[in-house]
Amino acid sequence: MARSQALMIEIATGDPRPISKQIADGVRMKIATGELQLGVQLPSVRGLAMQLTINPNTVAKAYAELTSEGWLEARQGLGLFVAPPRQRLSAHERDKRFDEAVSRFVHDVVALDIAADEVIARIDVELQAFATKKTA
Template sequence: MARTQALMIQIATGDPRPIGRQIVDAVRMKVATGALAPGAQLPSVRGLAQQLMVNPNTVAKAYAELTTEGWLESRQGMGLYVAAPRQRLSDAERERRLDEAIGRFVNDVIPLGFPDEAVEARLAHELQQLTSRKTA
């Protein structure tokens, strides 16, 4: 039986994303980078809500979204667990989301005035950091 794994995430009050979105994004990132392994049990809704000092309904909605998307699986009477890896989105949806994310990124970065090479180097570095965490 898997032990509940502490979910070490933080909520930023100055973040423009709603708290539920921050929870969803943080769990997705932890699963994608391997920080949360398949089969790991997550804290209960009440437990995570207390840890983050947020409304339990917010956590419940975030968990529901992650379950619907296939990141988590619910086991009757046992709790929520990280689902086994699989492609969670269609190729077309993955492409659409990538285009959307790149568009947001470019719109946020271009006004900062950095040379393209500096932006590309920083992005490559960050991607490498995530990749090395995933394979470690």
């Protein structure tokens, strides 16, 4: 039987997002960038809870969200695995989440008083770095 891959996810206590959301976002990012590939088994709920020293219910909530969105698939008696890629969110939901993310980002950046061209250049660099990871 395949061993699960350790999840190197950081939980920030100062982050306004709930811990379950931080876990779900971290797993999504690892799948989207190719760090977690199709068919890779994730740690058990208890295993990840112990690794992160958090309540197993918090991990279970994150895993349930990822499973319902199609990022993970449960295999009876075996655990959770990275699911085959598909359109995981409707166009409306993608647009909604994108709008929310952009709004949060803009509100954070405006307070830093950074020129728009510098912000755009930095975003481009970050997106290129992710594109490189995804194709590697």
